[in-house]
Amino acid sequence: MKRFWIAFFLFIAAAALLPAVVTSSFWLDFLTLTLFLALLGQGWNILGGYGGQFSFGHAIFFGTGAYIQVILQSKFGISAWTAIPFSVLGGIIIGLFTGFLSFRYGLRGSYFALITLAFAEAFRILATSAKVVTNGGQGIYISLNREPAATLSRLQFNSVEGYYYTALILTAVSILLAFWIENSRFGAQLMAVRDDEDAAEALGINAFRTKMTAIGLSGAVTALGGVFYVQKFLLMDPSIAYGPTKSIEMLIVPIIGGLGTIFGPLVGSIFLHGLGEASKIVTSGLIGDRPGLDLILYGVALVLILALLPNGLIGLMKGEWRRPGGKKAKQQTPEAGRDA
Amino acid sequence: MLDVRNLTRRFGGLTAVSDASLRVEAGEIVALIGPNGAGKTTLFAMIGGFLAPNEGTVSFCDQEITGLKPHKICQAGLVRTFQIVKPFAKMTVRENIAVGAHTRIKARRAALERAEAVARQVGMEPMLDQQASTLTVAGRKRLELARALATEPRLLLLDEVMAGLNASEIAEIVPVIRKIRDSGVTILLIEHVMQAVMSLSDRIYVLNNGGMIAEGTAGEIASNPNVIEAYLGHGAQERLAQAGTDA
């Protein structure tokens, strides 16, 4: 427990002071997006890492939160702050809806992954077709805030620092949420359901209700990520909202970083985003800008991590790794044989 | 305390359990034995809420629990363990047992403390911080027992908790089970290890081909001709009696 708080305060302190050192707005923006990705990854981690339900269409929560945020502002003139609770609520409701259908009908493992994929695609098609509400494929825009004094109240910042600190606060909150999960009765029950649903039921845990709570929480956090995206980029369209790109990024980050760990999504995001950016810099020097290289590396990293580091980068830090096709190696060997 | 009446369960054309009844009084250790495939685990699954019976009822402490979900039955005080153990692989022994403790305890720290106490009770204290996936079979069986115990059950259903244990491990766990009963928990166990069954049980039920064929104390069961036939085959009772008179 103490180790967490030390790590957490170190992280906050370092991150808070970073803008003083990193003056380039390009790099500060890069860090902002890294934190944003960590936030989304933590949202996925709640359901996937702690809950063991791998969602391949997590964009439904991101996109719903984002669309509510953008529609309330641009079509109804509601202020950004007032819109936030609705966006988060939207994420929760969609979570409970998809969770109810999936869990009520006993979908687990690959079937659950597939149905989330289908939901995301269905939402994407609906968003493209419901032009009256969403402007269809053209996307919706929020007008840019031009009054320097009104930045916080409109939740739009004229400087990169504003977005950076917002992302930092949101990411910090998500980390605290993960910490709470790991040290609460809910979290213990959720992880029990993940490890063995029947055994958990036999021990008095209502697996359905536990999973529903998890997907609701996950939906809320991920929707918050959608809110942030909208406030930063001031637009939303169906393929950003519900397309496969966000869904994939959201799941790769915690898997690489370490499933079901507090700092896994953050570590995964730093590693992946950094790797992606580094590769873009290298190639743009050699052959000019060409999209796709960063995602190639993400995919390769995913396969390598799955093959060699089942507990992700966090696991690597703890000294756990696996030889391909072989046994696990740990630095501390468990007590052999005799238990009793 | 537990009143099982006329439980029947069919799987397609196969009747796994047929018209089975048993009773367990508070404070007893009752054993359910029978040859492999007799339907014992199916019976447990029905009592524990994992399978719905086609016919029959289960009452626990005068409350009908037939068809209730397992987590509700556990909350009522009836907990089952699994024949094929199901540890929470990614958690430590302490965290595993704490999951059981959380049935009655909300606070995390209190649950972890209770987990420690239960581990001490079953002799797992040295393993508290070990990951469950690294335990041996004996360790996992004992973990399964500890986890169920942590839920503060009134009735414990133990499904072959001694399967896979060697003689000394069995000798160690028998007094643990007896102490659990002495602490106020009633026990119904499925077991194949006969010496343990005979020495622990107040009463024994025998299940064969889905139906109850005998009930009684250890002595009565051992000399029951139907039981002998069930285990040793048709005609065995006569052959044994013959051998007895010849000798």
Place this chain on the structure above:
Amino acid sequence: MTDPSIILASLINGILTGAVYSLVALGLTLIYGVLHIINFAHGSLLMLCMYAVYFLFSIFGLDPYLSLPLVAVGAFGFGYALQRFVIGTASHGRDEITLLVTLGVSIVLENVALFVFTANERLVQVPYDLDGFDLGVTFVVVPQIVAFAASLVITLLLWLFIAKTDIGKAIRAVAKERQGARLVGINVDHVFAVSFGIGTACLGAAAALLAPTFPVAPQVGYSFVLIAFTVVVLGGMGSFFGALVGGLLIGITESLGGLFFGESLGKLGISLIFILILLFRPTGLFGQKANG
């Protein structure tokens, strides 16, 4: 809009396209039936095969129907190697991990295509792509007819192969009882890889058949993956006949859906079918119950 001849035209077009969907799904259902893995990379593999057909055409002038055997064999080899050396070793035989590994592979394949070929659509323009037959209600072009006929023939050939040859028997053995097959001396890893290779070869053939009518771009893989999964789940995981029927049904759904609800909303029908089947009848029309 309710003019019966328009509906009939739509039906015919749907069936013709549906046969190719069946072929695509056939590979997927074979892979699932034998390896028990849900191959996420199926769509991107199809996409790569389509690029192969395109470049054989644009560089060497090879007609897609002539390059079909070439691409199918090449695809077999690629699929064999992919399963044997990447997917099989990375997954350590655990099913949940395999899904993620195939996802990773699909991400790599799709983005390699994006990186190397860019996002521009490429279409194979054969000289006969407008020749065809007037059926009264609609005009069907040669590529549609060839695609339909060839898909059915290949499906039949594949079924015969699995049912009658020795390697087919080995495949069926491994599909039914992995450990038992191992015990009687079947090299299970090899059979896995062969099955995956055959599944990919189906994609090679389907790519050649689709080339004259479907443009290829890196994103194409994703939409095919959804269609393929829907067909397989609808028809029943592991069922050849299910893949055939499912493909035709989905082809019809897509066609009629597009007719009544427009291009994009029409596709919603496929996702909805997928969701409904997963919820209410996960074994599909002809699938077996969950196996151990």
